[in-house]
Amino acid sequence: MNVQRLRALVRLVLLFYFSVVANGASSTLSEATNDVSKSVDTTRTTTTCHDDICDCDFGLQCTLGAESDTVLFNVYPSAAATLECVSDQMNARLVIEQKPKANIHANSIFLMKNCTRIKTLLKRPNVMYYINIKEDSILTEDFFQPWHGIHSIINIQMSSERVLPAKLFHKLKNLRTLTIFTTPESTPTRKAYILPSHIFETLVDLETLAFDFTQTANARVTLQNLTTAHFRNLTALKHLKLVETRVGALPADIFSTLTQLEYLNLRANNLQVLPSKLLDAQRKLLILDLSENVLEHLPAELLKHTTALYQLRLRDNRLHSVTNIIENIRALPYLHKLDLCSNSLESVRGTGAYANETLMSGFKHKAKLSARMLEKISTILGDNVEQEENTKTHLDVSRNRIGAFDMSWFDGAPFYLNISDNNISNIYALKPLLQKDSNCRGQIDIVGNPLVCDCKLAWAYNNSCIANLDSVLCNNTVPTNSYGRLNYMHEDDLCAWPHAMCPHKCVCTARATSLQITCAGANMSALPHLPRPEQVALHTTELDISRNRFRTLPTLNTFGYANVTHLNVSHNEISELDVAQLPPHLALLDVRHxxxxxxxxxxxxxxILRSEAPLQLYLAHNP
Known part of the structure; x- marks a missing residue:
């Protein structure tokens, strides 16, 4: 059998492999490069390879890596053993002595790189072992006996409903990373896995623990009996994944000793209710993933102590109260990413005590992320979080039941907003997304909504800040040559009059009955164009231009001024009230001071003398 055929066979039948990586060891082994190249003939077939240990029926291939050094053990159950090994038989024996205690008479393939001085390499303190076990039936209590004291990354694939040995990891006191996982099964099956409560009790240096199960329509697997005892001694743990384990419920104190936790992933666990004190000890938590559960609400004080939280993932749940979400996130100064995709939210505005707040309210004045926090977040996400992430906010409320949206609710730091696939017919915007430097203040995705393309959406015309603009469809009657797409329409197809944004020094807010425009104390002497109330589906405007430098009232032909019904021009320098300068439907006028x-x-x-309701007039403090 040649090397190519063997490797093809390995790819087909591989069930277990073990690899050891020594970072920085290449300099130690480089001295042996010439000796190895002289002693190894990679084209010649040999059959001498310690017959008392294993059989070998193909030639040696031994290479030295320039940046990393590797030894691979591949074990699969079959009929006989084969070995790809060095010409020096003793080196083969030395490698085999480092192998976990398993039956080497089971069919085995050993692919050895950096074969010379292998025993010395394996004992170096900077060696990192990567061990992947794809057959849990070989795991005995003393399986890892040869590796006590090493820093390892171990991946164990669960394939049978057996309880792992209680002391399986007890010798691996310096273990850094451990993953226990399952793979999809094609045949219908129901499996429940149980872990002894003290199986991790000696892993005091463990930093990453992952339970990564895979569910399919045919195969359902669960992790049972998970208790506080399992995590009690994992005081150095920083990253914890419990993914698709379907645990169903968690004890309130299960994470009480995990004070160093920075990443917690509880995705897809059939969680219906969370204990309010579940995260009381997680003051360093940066990323929390509660996606793909069946949560209908969050306990009021769930996030009370997670003040360092940067990202919160809540997608694919049954959350329906936006007030409940606002209540939980409003005191999170570092929160920059919130994912609420695929829930049952009907609005982003709160109710009751939170009637004046929205999901975006807490994003306006975010605390600055330190360089150390950015570094940790980059490590967790496996991506480089640039400094610009310091100010950018990400909110995803796509695939909910939201009926309307006002862009003024997101009047804060630069953002990415996804409101696609909701029930939104109108999206109001009174402040431009484009800044003076022509850069977008934020990006917004509005695709998949039943949008009415009229004056209320005129702000979106030819707007480069809208993601996937070519895919934005109109749900009302529009010119046939536009093919129902917003980007193919002319501006006057949307609205007969030009769209105006809120003046730079003013604050414009759509209230229940009127558009409120406040320009108080803006050092104005003339009134700029104002947005019309029709832009936010209203009919009247309340305008406050008090404490400015006006000597006369604004002219009536100022765009948007004719719609004003309440006008506050107090604390100015006006000496005459000219009827030609007053809006025709004025109901209140304040000209004090x-x-x-x-x-x-x-x-x-x-x-004053008109037959209809007289004007409410405030005149105090005038000469």
Missing amino acids: NNLTHLSYDFLNAY
């Missing part, structure tokens, strides 16, 4: 000396007959006749 100005320079008025009299009221004209035309003003009294038009606004």
Whole structure:
């Protein structure tokens, strides 16, 4: 059998492999490069390879890596053993002596690289072992006996409903990373795995523990009896994954000793209710994943102590109360990413005590992430979090039941907003997404909503800040040559009059009955164009231009001014009220603290003596 055929066979039948990586060991082994190249003939077939240990029926291939050094053990159950080994038989024996205690008379393949001085290599303190076990039936209590004291990364595939030996890991006191996982099964099956409560009790240096199960339509697997005792001694643990284990419920104190935890993933565990004190000890937690459960609400104080939280993933649950979410996240100063995709939210605005808050309220004044926090987050996410992430906010509320959205709710730091696939017919925007430097203040995805393309959506025309703009469809009657797509329409197809944004020094807010525009103390002497209330599905405007430098009222032809019904021009320098400068449907006028000396007959006749409701007029502190 040649080397190529053997390797093909390995790929087909491999069930267990063990690899050892020594970082920085290449300099030690480089001295042996010439000796290895002289003693190894990679084209010649040999059959001498310690027959009392294993059989060998193909030639040696031994290479030295420039950056890392590797030894692979491959074991699979079959009929006979084969070995790809060095020409020096003693080196083969030395490698085999390092192998876990398993039956080497089972069919085995050993692929050895960096064969010379292998025993010395395996005993170096900077060696990191990567051990992948794909058949848990070979695991005995003393399986890892040869490796006590090493730093290892161990992956164990569970394949049978057996209880792992209680002391399986007890000799691996310096273990850093451990993953226990399952793979999809094609045949219908129901399996329950049980871990002895003290199986991890000596792993005081463990930093990463992952339970990564895979569920399919045919195969359902569960991890049972998970208790506080399993985690009690894992005081150095930083990363914990319990993925698709279907544990169903968690004790309130199960994580009480995990004070160093930075990443907690509880995705897809059929969790319906969470204890309110579940995360009381996680003051260093940066990322929390509760996705793909069946949560309908979060306990009010669940996140009370997770003040370092940067990312919260809640997608694919049954959350329906936005007030409940606001209540939990409002005191998280470092929260920059919130994922609520695929829930049952009907709004992003709170109710009751939180009626003036939205999901975005807490994002306006975020605390700055330190370089150390960014480094840790990058390690967890496996990606480099750039410094710009310091200010950028990500909110995903796609695939909910939201009926309307106002972009003024997200008036804060740069953002990425996903509101796609909701029931939104109108998206209001009174502040431009494009900044003065033509860069987008944020990116927004609105695809998949039943949008009405009219004056209320005119702000979106040819807007580069909208993601997937070519895919935005209109749900109302639009010109046929636009093919129902917003990006193919002309601006005057959307609205007969030009769209105006909120003036730079003003605050514009859509209230229940009117558009409120506040420009108080803005050092104005003339009124800029104002947004019209129709842009936010309203009919009237309340305008506050108090404490400015106005000497006369604004002219009536100022865009948006004619819609004003409540006008506050107090604390200015106005000396005359000209009827031609007052909006026609004015109901309230506040001119206190100005320079008025009299009221004209035309003003009294038009606004005070009229048959309809008289004008509410405030005149105090005028000469």
